[in-house]
Amino acid sequence: MTSPNTVTGPAVPVTRTAVVQAPESGLTARLSVEALGSFLLVFGGLGIALFNGSGSSAGVPVGIGFGLALIAGLIAFGHISGGHFNPAVSFAAALAGKIKWLQTLWYVVAQVIGAIVAALVLFAVLNVLPAVSGSGGKLTTRTLFNSLANGFDTHSPSTVPLAGALLIEVVGTAIFAAVFLGATQARANRTLAPIGVGLAYATVITVALPITNASINPARSTAAAIFAEGWAGQQLWLFWVAPLLGAAVAGLLFRAFGTGSAVRAGATGVDGDDAFADDNDEDLDDEDIDATLANGEGRVEKKDVVLETDPAVTATGFPGPLAATRADGAADRSAAVEPVAQPAPTTDAQDFFDDKGAVK
Known part of the structure; x- marks a missing residue:
């Protein structure tokens, strides 16, 4: 009886699939870059608001500053951790099935720490400025941080009530998180993903700035509230609730x-995930496999999944099982592709099988 894995024809060997666990960034490295990216985001955005003003005539607009800082962070660190730098983004990714909930919790802790350290640096710089230290108490670092803290009612730049602040923060964060999730899919253009995410962030920050001082990021709001006056801490709850709702x-x-990405020929593979991150599970998408088939190379590598193919059978596709194994040890998911019909088998193929017909 002919084995279903037998590839017939005198010049066509059997394609054998090997699954290899590629190295990934450890949790410590991921948390470190999440903290560092959050530091960069808060230091850049709030620093521009403090020292360059919010209007374009006085320097770089605050929204553009936040967007540029995010783009830089995604390009530099996104491939290690996924480039969240924002508890709301991590929460959205967890709900979308991209990361585990325990990892989400650690990400949030790291992001808040990074944001607080950035605000602390700005606070220290303000304390040594002559305009502050020599003002006789009229101008203090806390009053300056009031202009950075998020608020509503009398503490809103436009005295917008709670309902309006809630609405703009929910909608703004939902838009930004949706762009992030879409731009970081396996089938998205990964070269442009940081730019798209950064521009979306700059847009929603610019819209929300005159209403709530633009949170869209609970870590940023927490950092500013710690160094502002007491009212900022009292209103901080809204700038956790609203971004998380969005x-x-x-x-x-x-x-x-x-929809995620299919492995090939309509087969269902592992869940799609952040295009930036090495630590998350990603599909072997058609473009990567097709490129390998076209140039005859024998390996398809995609972050934590490695699929080996035989160059001699690249013209006929993938006879036999096609497997993708998660590097974190989860159960294998395989999708069989129908064998390609060929002439009667020859003894050349027997070298690949044992006496029970299984691939050696």
């Missing part, structure tokens, strides 16, 4: 309607 909308919609 992130929940984006994450749940993405989970409900997102």
Whole structure:
């Protein structure tokens, strides 16, 4: 009886699939770059607001500053951790099934720490400025941080009530999180993903700035509130609740309607994930496999998944099983592809099988 894995024809050997666990960044490295990226985001955005003003005539607009800082962080560190730098983004990613909940918790802790350290550096710089230290108490670092803290009602730049602040923060965060989830899919243009995410962030920050001072990031809000006056801490709850609600909308919609990537020929593979990160599970998408088939190379590598093929059979596709194994030890997921019909088998193929017909 002919084995279903037998590839017939005198010049066509059997394709054998080997799954290899590629090295990934450890949790310590991921948390470190999440903290560093959050530091960069807060240091750049709030620093521009403090020292360059919010208007374009006085320097770089605050929204553009936040967007540029995010783009830089994604390019530099996104491939290590996924480039969240924002508790709302991590929450949306968890709801979308991209990262585990325990990892989300650690990400949030690292992001808040990085943001607080950035605000502390700015606070220290303000304390040694002559305009502050020599003002006789009229101008203090806390009053300056009031202009950076998020607020509503009388503490809103436009005295917007709570309902308006809630609405703009929920909608703004939902838009930003949706762009992040979409731009970091396996099938998205990964070269442009940091730019798209950064521009979306700059846009929503610019819109929300005159209403709430633009949170869209609970870590940024927490950092500013710590060094501002007491009212900022009292209103901080809204700037956790609203961004997380917006992130929940984006994450749940993405989970409900997102399609992910097929491995090949309609087969279902592992879940799609951040295009930036090495630590998360990603599909072997058609473009990567097709490129390998075209140039006859014998390996398809995609972050934590490695698929080996035989150059001699690249013209006929993938006879036999096609497997993708997660590097974190989760169960294998395989999708069989129908064998390609060939002439009667020859003894050349027997070298690849044992006496029970299994691939050696």
